[in-house]
Amino acid sequence: xxxxxxxxxxxxxxxxxxxxxxxxxxxxxxxxxxxxxxxxxxxxxxxxxxxxxxxxxxxxxxxxxxxxxxxxxxxxxxxxxxxxxxxxxxxxxxxxxxxxxxxxxxxxxxxxxxxxxxxxxxxxxxxxxxxxxxxxxxxxxxxxxxxxxxxxxxxxxxxxxxxxxxxxxxxxxxxxxxxxxxxxxxxxxxxxxxxxxxxxxxxxxxxxxxxxxxxxxxxxxxxxxxxxxxxxxxxxxxxxxxxxxxxxxxxxxxxxxxxxxxxxxxxxxxxxxxxxxxxxxxxxxxxxxxxxxxxxxxxxxxxxxxxxxxxxxxxxxxxxxxxxxxxxxxxxxxxxxxxxxxxxxxxxxxxxxxxxxxxxxxxxxxxxxxxxxxxxxxxxxxxxxxxxxxxxxxxxxxxxxxxxxxxxxxxxxxxxxxxxxxxxxxxxxxxxxxxxxxxxxxxxxxxxxxxxxxxxxxxxxxxxxxxxxxxxxxxxxxxxxxxxxxxxxxxxxxxxxxxxxxxxxxxxxxxxxxxxxxxxxxxxxxxxxxxxxxxxxxxxxxxxxxxxxxxxxxxxxxxxxxxxxxxxxxxxxxxxxxxxxxxxxxxxxxxxxxxxxxxxxxxxxxxxxxxxxxxxxxxxxxxxxxxxxxxxxxxxxxxx
Amino acid sequence: xxxxxxxxxxxxxxxxxxxxxxxxxxxxxxxxxxxxxxxxxxxxxxxxxxxxxxxxxxxxxxxxxxxxxxxxxxxxxxxxxxxxxxxxxxxxxxxxxxxxxxxxxxxxxxxxxxxxxxxxxxxxxxxxxxxxxxxxxxxxxxxxxxxxxxxxxxxxxxxxxxxxxxxxxxxxxx
Numbered sequence: 075x076x077x078x079x080x081x082x083x084x085x086x087x088x089x090x091x092x093x094x095x096x097x098x099x100x101x102x103x104x105x106x107x108x109x110x111x112x113x114x115x116x117x118x119x120x121x122x123x124x125x126x127x128x129x130x131x132x133x134x135x136x137x138x139x140x141x142x143x144x145x146x147x148x149x150x151x152x153x154x155x156x157x158x159x160x161x162x163x164x165x166x167x168x169x170x171x172x173x174x175x176x177x178x179x180x181x182x183x184x185x186x187x188x189x190x191x192x193x194x195x196x197x198x199x200x201x202x203x204x205x206x207x208x209x210x211x212x213x214x215x216x217x218x219x220x221x222x223x224x225x226x227x228x229x230x231x232x233x234x235x236x237x238x239x240x241x242x243x244x245x246x247x248x249x250x251x252x253x254x255x256x257x258x259x260x261x262x263x264x265x266x267x268x269x270x271x272x273x274x275x276x277x278x279x280x281x282x283x284x285x286x287x288x289x290x291x292x293x294x295x296x297x298x299x300x301x302x303x304x305x306x307x308x309x310x311x312x313x314x315x316x317x318x319x320x321x322x323x324x325x326x327x328x329x330x331x332x333x334x335x336x337x338x339x340x341x342x343x344x345x346x347x348x349x350x351x352x353x354x355x356x357x358x359x360x361x362x363x364x365x366x367x368x369x370x371x372x373x374x375x376x377x378x379x380x381x382x383x384x385x386x387x388x389x390x391x392x393x394x395x396x397x398x399x400x401x402x403x404x405x406x407x408x409x410x411x412x413x414x415x416x417x418x419x420x421x422x423x424x425x426x427x428x429x430x431x432x433x434x435x436x437x438x439x440x441x442x443x444x445x446x447x448x449x450x451x452x453x454x455x456x457x458x459x460x461x462x463x464x465x466x467x468x469x470x471x472x473x474x475x476x477x478x479x480x481x482x483x484x485x486x487x488x489x490x491x492x493x494x495x496x497x498x499x500x501x502x503x504x505x506x507x508x509x510x511x512x513x514x515x516x517x518x519x520x521x522x523x524x525x526x527x528x529x530x531x532x533x534x535x536x537x538x539x540x541x542x543x544x545x546x547x548x549x550x551x552x553x554x555x556x557x558x559x560x561x562x563x564x565x566x567x568x569x570x571x572x573x574x575x576x577x578x579x580x581x582x583x584x585x586x587x588x589x590x591x592x593x594x595x596x597x598x599x600x601x602x603x604x605x606x607x608x609x610x611x612x613x614x615x616x617x618x619x620x621x622x623x624x625x626x627x628x629x630x631x632x633x634x635x636x637x638x639x640x641x642x643x644x645x646x647x648x649x650x651x652x653x654x655x656x657x658x659x660x661x662x663x664x665x666x667x668x669x670x671x672x673x674x675x676x677x678x679x680x681x682x683x684x685x686x687x688x689x690x691x692x693x694x695x696x697x698x699x700x701x702x703x704x705x706x707x708x709x710x711x712x713x714x
Numbered sequence: 715x716x717x718x719x720x721x722x723x724x725x726x727x728x729x730x731x732x733x734x735x736x737x738x739x740x741x742x743x744x745x746x747x748x749x750x751x752x753x754x755x756x757x758x759x760x761x762x763x764x765x766x767x768x769x770x771x772x773x774x775x776x777x778x779x780x781x782x783x784x785x786x787x788x789x790x791x792x793x794x795x796x797x798x799x800x801x802x803x804x805x806x807x808x809x810x811x812x813x814x815x816x817x818x819x820x821x822x823x824x825x826x827x828x829x830x831x832x833x834x835x836x837x838x839x840x841x842x843x844x845x846x847x848x849x850x851x852x853x854x855x856x857x858x859x860x861x862x863x864x865x866x867x868x869x870x871x872x873x874x875x876x877x878x879x880x881x882x883x884x885x886x887x888x
């Protein structure tokens with residue numbers, strides 16, 4: 075019964091979505107306010123039924139109901155209970171339900187937090203969100219229902235969750251990432267509502283900003299979690315692969331940053347409104363494109379879900395209608411929202427415009443790199459892959475001007491041409507960061523490399539510039555604690571960017587990788603730390619068997635850590651998996667992964683020394699926190 | 715005009731994606747057709763000490779059937795194999811995919827074993843070489859070890875009568 079009720083709830087939610095997207099629309103045209111007012115209760119009802127259906131799917135997993143095909147494919151009765159819950163989003167169908175659930179959660183937040191918005195504006199927002207919801211629910215019901223049964227004779231036990239996904243990272247990564255993705259639907263709906271209503275006199279940029287900031291915060295944490303998961307789980311020691319699916323989350327992130335900054339201009343200076351609206355549409359369009367790339371099987375990737383052409387076709391049609399429709403609306407109405415530009419060449423407006431344009435262009439290069447293999451195959455019929463070389467040589471140079479502009483934005487003044495004053499303000503910071511960027515790596519390595527110096531200098535430049543702004547602002551306000559939430563968020567986010575940049579630069583240039591054959595009792599030195607292979611043991615977990623190596627890390631004869639990398643065989647699927655062991659640290663990670671047994675007790679072992687790798691994720695967390703702090707400030711301001 | 719630009723670019727992009735979608739289907743079916751069966755060295759479900767390689771496909775027309783004990787639709791298909799294999803002069807080789815020797819052996823014992831032998835592919839490596847997207851799948855391999863046809867999904871009586879059997883007959887004559 076449980077799966078049938080779950081499916082039924084989805085059907086009810088779909089019906090509500092259809093009404094939500096049509097009844098208030100009719101109300102708008104026939105001027106019936108009580109029809110328009112129905113949008114809010116309908117959205118809440120929809121959220122209720124989707125939540126119920128999700129809970130029922132969780133119950134199916136907890137009851138080990140293998141008559142449900144999706145449960146049988148992704149779970150197993152020997153799976154620990156928290157993985158049984160996270161297995162709910164371990165495959166395509168369940169993760170799509172999670173996606174829809176989170177989307178309806180965002181819609182609920184809009185209906186609850188936006189009472190102060192004009193009724194017609196909010197109604198249009200809810201109508202648009204209703205249409206999107208119709209699309210998601212129809213996709214679920216028509217092509218990927220997680221409640222389908224395996225009848226009459228269903229398997230006695232399930233196939234188990236993919237062992238790669240049996241991990242804390244997977245429990246939290248998809249929900250957080252999806253929160254970011256679908257969160258961008260809200261600014262998207264706001265933007266369409268603005269274009270549709272043709273009302274440029276409303277302070278829509280102010281209303282839109284907190285939503286963008288929160289979605290950005292979630293997306294940042296989601297991407298960082300994914301990168302961290304890949305780092306410790308996949309056993310290659312990498313933290314970013316320019317994989318199509320990673321790019322799919324990276325593109326809305328980049329455009330999202332551009333949107334945040336462009337909205338600030340639209341809000342405070344009534345400028346770039348057309349550009350902000352276009353960016354808002356683009357951000358969600360790229361989120362949907364990401365969903366399409368991952369779920370249609372059109373590109374090959376480690377993360378991609380199973381191949382099913384009907385899903386791809388549905389999603390492409392959905393993408394075409396939603397994004398094509400909104401670009402069409404933009405083409406008709408965009409002109410009204412673009413004022414002739416009157417820019418002083420050296421003002422904050424110019425700096426922000428330039429950086430958003432650079433961000434948009436670098437997003438375009440990522441998009442091109444992601445889709446190029448496909449273009450190539452369509453045109454020539456041959457396969458090709460685009461990897462690190464392309465992205466590193468095209469994307470990084472385009473990001474350099476953005477990084478250079480980051481600390482200047484807050485220092486430079488609005489609306490005035492202040493080239494001389496600007497140079498006065500930043501000259502010492504500039505000189506200091508170049509010197510430090512060259513000297514610090516030299517002190518540690520006794521070698522000088524231009525790209526390291528460039529990366530570290532930029533990081534220090536952003537840090538010093540941001541700290542200077544922080545100092546000045548808090549002096550004006552009379553204390554650090556009196557800073558506005560918006561300023562505090564900006565400071566956090568910009569410092570976070572600096573921390574990430576320094577981490578990325580150092581770990582990419584100074585990491586050490588060693589592939590060695592070791593026997594118990596042997597040891598070797600890596601960057602001043604001694605790593606000894608102590609012994610090998612057999613282990614057994616709830617649903618796997620394996621070998622566990624014991625390694626000691628010591629500095630100057632003193633043992634500082636013990637590491638136990640493993641090699642596991644998961645019993646049900648027979649999949650082998652390498653569990654890496656990491657000794658984490660603020661300054662460096664020691665990373666060990668076990669290779670194959672070579673007989674007579676010797677094992678192939680891979681050792682990595684990764685300086686400052688944690689900074690990458692630390693910086694990302696700071697950026698996300700910055701976004702959330704700023705959103706909090708916007709929210710309280712909006713209430714006044 | 716410049717406001718129309720995003721729409722134009724997006725339309726072009728959608729066109730490519732649309733073509734790309736139909737493309738993935740075709741390449742799935744076609745990349746292996748006409749090529750020699752991928753090389754492997756694996757032991758069998760029946761006997762852990764018996765190692766086999768792609769040489770087993772030589773000399774006789776082979777149907778390579780990818781199956782697993784956890785696969786529901788393989789059971790339905792199994793009934794078809796039980797009736798059609800003996801009368802036709804072909805070798806049915808099983809590729810036991812993402813499964814264990816114990817489970818697979820038990821399954822064969824309770825349902826019957828129409829296979830000449832079953833290659834044990836616990837890690838799914840060979841399945842990956844064949845580009846298997848799910849179970850069951852069936853490949854027709856000719857006397858020279860060249861893959862001639864791929865069928866995705868369960869083989870029922872209709873598929874056997876209309877597609878596979880005529881193909882096997884034609885290959886036997888040539």
